[in-house]
Amino acid sequence: MATPSPRPGILDIAPYKPGLAPRAAFNLASNESALGASKKAIDAYGAAARSIHLYPDGSSSALRTRIGEVYGLDPQRIICGAGSDELLQLLCRAYAGAGDTIVQSEHGFLVYALAAKACGAGVRSAPERNLTADVDAMRALIESATRIVFIANPNNPTGTYVSDREIRRLRDGLREDVLLVVDSAYAEYMEEDDYDAGAALVEESDNVVMTRTFSKIYGLAGLRLGWAFCPAAVADVLNRIRGPFNVGAPAQAAALAALDDQDFVARNREHNRGERDRMAQQLGGLGLEFTPSFANFILVRIPEGRAAPVRRALEAGGVLVRDMAAYRLPDHLRISIGSTEANRRAIELLERNLHG
Numbered sequence: 001m002a003t004p005s006p007r008p009g010i011l012d013i014a015p016y017k018p019g020l021a022p023r024a025a026f027n028l029a030s031n032e033s034a035l036g037a038s039k040k041a042i043d044a045y046g047a048a049a050r051s052i053h054l055y056p057d058g059s060s061s062a063l064r065t066r067i068g069e070v071y072g073l074d075p076q077r078i079i080c081g082a083g084s085d086e087l088l089q090l091l092c093r094a095y096a097g098a099g100d101t102i103v104q105s106e107h108g109f110l111v112y113a114l115a116a117k118a119c120g121a122g123v124r125s126a127p128e129r130n131l132t133a134d135v136d137a138m139r140a141l142i143e144s145a146t147r148i149v150f151i152a153n154p155n156n157p158t159g160t161y162v163s164d165r166e167i168r169r170l171r172d173g174l175r176e177d178v179l180l181v182v183d184s185a186y187a188e189y190m191e192e193d194d195y196d197a198g199a200a201l202v203e204e205s206d207n208v209v210m211t212r213t214f215s216k217i218y219g220l221a222g223l224r225l226g227w228a229f230c231p232a233a234v235a236d237v238l239n240r241i242r243g244p245f246n247v248g249a250p251a252q253a254a255a256l257a258a259l260d261d262q263d264f265v266a267r268n269r270e271h272n273r274g275e276r277d278r279m280a281q282q283l284g285g286l287g288l289e290f291t292p293s294f295a296n297f298i299l300v301r302i303p304e305g306r307a308a309p310v311r312r313a314l315e316a317g318g319v320l321v322r323d324m325a326a327y328r329l330p331d332h333l334r335i336s337i338g339s340t341e342a343n344r345r346a347i348e349l350l351e352r353n354l355h356g
Helices: 039-051 061-071 083-095 110-118 135-140 164-172 199-204 232-241 249-259 262-285 307-316 340-353
Strands: 078-081 101-105 122-126 146-152 179-183 208-213 226-229 289-291 297-301 332-336
Touching: 039 249, 061 078, 061 226, 061 249, 078 083, 078 232, 083 110, 083 146, 083 179, 083 208, 083 226, 083 232, 101 110, 101 135, 110 122, 122 135, 135 164, 146 164, 164 179, 164 199, 199 208, 262 289, 262 297, 262 340, 307 332, 307 340
Parallel strands: 101 122, 101 146, 146 179, 179 208
Antiparallel strands: 078 226, 208 226, 289 297, 297 332
């Protein structure tokens, strides 16, 4: 008997596997906020429960206005979504399809390829240099079929970044009909002078989009909320194809409160900086190679082909870290920066289990 069949290529997509294991005492696999969420955001979420029988504001107008005030952007050009993942998928739906291609860096975020393949588009991955996006390699892969170029800055899972000058060089190498998507999910952790999250480039261009998220430093990962700053024409397109109520009312309320608690953001950034530096020092003390990170995680190389057994040993000891085989980094583990207790436990388990 015949059954409904998906479009060609859909069953070739490997499902995305999130780094979740509820039984682990410490989840250092998902790059979540080490300090949880702001109390103001938690309280606002609870208060919103009284109105969950009502539809949310379909345009997230109050939230877009507040994002615009905090980041100095035109709210009419901001689109909110169910995590930045939804916005990345919408961009592929709108601008890429069968016969088209996207370009990304070799170890870029998995969702870019998943979103492109779901639309029937091909994926071209540019080799990286020292686990950092190589602008020249990315430009070399752009072809007549290329419709979107994705770059995460800083990048997940490597934690590396490229300067504003390099991002602009990437943009300058694109045709006007190719969209550059700068995924700045970890921008709030950045403190380097030569970095820019991408908003200025969006202001200057008709083919650049910046995506952001509330899942990381704001600690709202469970609510699935992200946003994009776009050229007016791109914002118009995304508004035509997004769901009419794609962001729930409690998520909007929590995000508004989170934006009003920038003291929490500063504390989270300071905690991350201190704990990341301490963990890097301790990893070096264990003789481990790691990639200097500018985000809230560290990519660690485990020698002697022991990444998988070491990951399992950490999980058995109550610490979940992320396997990197799907990113073509099978000898690496990604370790999120968590609480001081969680980070200390991860180092203890690494020291105990590195050599079997």
